[in-house]
Amino acid sequence: MTQNFALIDCNNFYVSCERVFDPSLEGRPVVVLSNNDGCCVARSNEVKALGVKMGAPWFQLQELAERHGIIARSSNYTLYADMSNRVMGILAGFSPRQEIYSIDECFLDLTGFTQVDLTGYGQTIRAKISRWVGLPVCVGIGPTKTLAKLANHVAKKRPQYDGVFDYGSLATSEQSALLESIDVSEVWGVGGRIAARLNRRGITHVLALREADPKILRREFGVTLERTLRELRGESCLALEEVNPPKQQIMCSRSFGKLVLRVEELREAVITYTARAAEKLRLQQSVAGAIHVFLNTNRFKTDEPQYQAGLTVPLLSPTSDTLALVKAALFGLEQLYRPGYRYQKAGIMLLELDSARSRQLQLFDEPEIEAVERRKRLMQTLDAVNQRMGKYTLRLAGEGLQQRWKLKADYKSPCYTTRWDELPVVSA
DNA sequence: TCTGGGGTCCTAGGACCC
């Protein structure tokens, strides 16, 4: 049976979230900045029209921003995550099978929806998300995930489709003409490097990629691009993944708000990151077998001495215990730290993850088992308190109270939907 | 002064084993 997928994607998601709670941003050029107010990670259409690229450093845009009145917001992930949950919950009602692909997009399986006008269905979806959450979305529909993605691109870029495009609604010749008009770099899975290499072989538009020889493509570019080609031909190679498998690694790292010299401050940061990562680890009910610690100076400051280093510390027994993980992380940090450098970033990665349940029990004696159990209850309590009372209510003393290294967020909006004290107030 | 933070998959090459 031919399959059919829809890809629903929120337009300029972070910017749109900000606009829901601050309508004065509507119609104006708005960017949302990455952590530390470093780069643009979301741009309104007005900003895209000014030629600002994804990931552009904010400090380089000062002049442009002033000239055109660009408004910047620091990222507010708490808000975006909550808005995302609302959107995904609504979308789940439109198909029995949903894959949440990222914070702002999901696939729905529309296979067998033969009695339905799919374009009309897409418009219903758009209208509902708009009315219930206030966010603009576009809908792309196609017989494979890659084509649904591409259809979404068309829905977004070509106003005549009014935000919904069904690739299957075109005749074969019209499909070819459409593909010929789209740059190959717009295809899901074709990034800048591969696009450049394809261009050198004369493959510049999507049609040329679809018509290429799969065998040659596989030899030259690998199996991934061959799959992409087959998907463009309508042969579904990528299945819908409804349950996301547990993560194989969990990372937590941040650039500092200012450069850091002292090992004491690095310790605070490493402890903080490890505690956050351990929380995520327990949330997915895994244990880690090793922890990787790393440190960087600022690579953009070419006139300063540079130092990049990382170290993987194995754990004697796989664990999700924050204190055990912190101990290992600090051991790694002590090995890595060299005085005299100005550090810009530190981070940790939890590796060799395994299910906490399926894990083989070590040969402990009785008192040890009891100690492990006590520690487990402590972690459960820690997580429960933080879940109920808000993040960071209970913390390790080692995380530090000052956290002078903490990131910058000068333009942050309130957590409108998740904190009682930051609820929006409406007056009539 | 100021340049993000997560993840995944694939491949090539080396080590090691029989």
Added chain:
DNA sequence: TCTGGGGTCCTAGGACCC
């Protein structure tokens, strides 16, 4: 003339995604 060959595991690096 004529170096063995094949399988597996691990790691680093490259490419991609949002």
